[in-house]
Amino acid sequence: MTHGEPAPPNTYADRIIAGDLAALDERALEGFLAGAGDTSDLMAAADRVRRQRFGDEVHLCSIVNAKQGGCPEDCGFCSQSRHASTTVGPERFIAPHEAVHASHKAQTQGASALGLVTATRGLADDSRALSQMVEGIRAVREAGHTEAHASFGFVSEPALRELAEAGLTELNHNLETGRSYFDQIVTTHTYDERIATIRAAKRVGLRTCCGGIMGMGETPRHRAELAMQLRELDVDEVPINFLVSIEGTRLERVEPLEPLDMLRIVASYRLALPRQNIFIAAGRHHLGHLQPLVFSAGASGLMVGDFLTTDNRSVQDDLDMIKQLGLRPRNCGAPKAETKGGRQRLPVVA
């Protein structure tokens, strides 16, 4: 090991498995993200941590558009932004019976949670939009097919409490990228506004799902910043998306990441975030034939079914892949780590 390089990945895995969940510091993480050491060694270490925490289980979740298009925000990757020149037009909010139908479909596809996602800046207090989503979530809860998760943008703490009382169990609110790169991607709101929503969700007892998009031109430093922020927030689930460049968006010309770089990101995040359910969402088709290796790289979940504005491969293909790998689908929602003597132990699922 030369000065400044991380230690061999297995030394971090040993410490993590022994209970030191923060064994990987930001500098070592950035080193791995920047290419230090063999990718196969990094993946082997990440896989040990994944197996300790999640055994042979793969968390599956699914999302549906609860209100598509016409968003006033200017996120450079997003085809639903009004600032993009795409054909994704604004639509009405999903009706409760449609949400129940989507929840039933998600259940038949093996997912135990359905995320209702709105292309909105947020849900204002006392707004019609808020009451529509409260109704939709209550309908999903009462139907009992899946848990109700959601992604709405900014929501106040009282509104989050109302949504939680209606049946919402988990809020998705991605940070998208590292703090110091965020203003290259979004200018209509701030990183701190996003963080405030995540903290409010935690205060009302919601589980939190918070991750980002890789391959938007960010550096290993930015990726390490994001992981460390997610660790500090102690979110429950971390979706990793890989940019799908969509014509008409500001990032339409950005080339996809190489598959091995994608796996290195997943493995580095597993060592940085050993407690969290790290699941792979949009853009995993960029992995090509290496897609089954996401689990060996430390991923513990997949988003199945179509994404918001892009297709995914069939759910049956994903279920077949999971079975052929000797893994099995598991309900969404990660178990909490146990605390022992001030150090956390990773509960073993297998």
Ligand code: SF4
């Ligand atoms: S806030 Fe969400 S829907 Fe709106 S532009 Fe950004 S990513 Fe798209």
